[in-house]
Amino acid sequence: MKKFDSQLTQNLFDKGLITENQFDEVKTYRSLNIFSLNAELKLFLYLSVLLFTSGIGILIYENIDSIGHIAILSLLLIVIAVCFFYCVKYSKGFQKEETTFEHPVLEYLVLAGNILTCIFIGYLQFQYKPFGEHYGLATLVPTIVSFFCAYYFDNRSVLTIAITGLAAYVGLSVTPQTLLDNNDFYASQSLSYSAVMLGVLLILWTIYSQRISLKTHFGLIFLTFALHIISIASISNLTNYDILTWMVFGVILAGSTYYFYKASYDQKAMSLYVFMILYAYIGGNIFVFRIFENVDFSDFWEIFILLLPAYFVASIVIFIKLIKNFHKEISE
Known part of the structure; x- marks a missing residue:
């Protein structure tokens, strides 16, 4: 990996895209062997959101008779309001270009608020049926909310929820x-x-x-x-x-x-x-x-069986070659 990065830096220098001083600075920085924990920390934040929302769902399921429907819905609404209050307070508002929060935790707060909103609407429909027998609306409403949050807060995770909800609305479950x-x-x-x-x-x-x-x-x-x-x-x-x-x-x-x-x-x-x-x-x-x-391939069946392994091997070789060529072309 280090050899690959060094080669890329050398290519940039050879093409005149960076100066000699910049080239030396990049080499010096990489020699420090500093690595980032950004991806790992974001993964833990993502897992925290999933565990928290899953815990809310389990809490509702196991204590639905003792806590009461109104209390559960009120608690969900309060948590949702707190999540979106801080998100709106520290967001840059809607912008057409890509935007980010100053603190990455807020991105996952948007995700948590959105998932809890979906839980709230689903639970409300299941218990009180505000949409009557039109269960599609119970899917469409959180989908619209998700699209709004995705574009307003510029959140990719929420966007995937929105697209999944849209697919569910037309009768699909969007997982291969x-x-x-x-x-x-x-x-x-x-x-x-x-x-x-x-x-x-x-x-x-x-x-x-x-x-x-x-x-x-x-x-x-x-x-x-x-x-x-x-x-x-x-x-x-x-x-x-x-x-x-x-x-x-x-x-x-x-x-x-x-x-x-x-x-x-x-x-x-x-x-x-x-x-x-x-x-x-x-x-x-x-x-x-x-x-x-x-x-009728009965006369060629034995030849077919003999050629089948070679066909799969050739397919794998071609697949690997295509991937390498694609990576090379988009890297240039």
């Missing part, structure tokens, strides 16, 4: 594993098309935000969700017996692969590139299999 386990794309074509439309909506919003320079650093989050949603919905439908359905979703997956190939370079995002390749590889293999599924 739960998408496959809990959502029946095969039986419900409307759910599949809703997934694709949601992914396209996220892409269009990202493009629009880039044009008006509105929180452009949120783009990677929107695109990541869009990539997973569109790709998983498409791959799930490639196994459909209806030839028109799986061909349509094959075209959707191909278009998605092309777009996110371009987007990964624009965003210089390794994560987008890696998942794009994986989804394209899985979908491509299924698509080819569907095309030749009615062809």
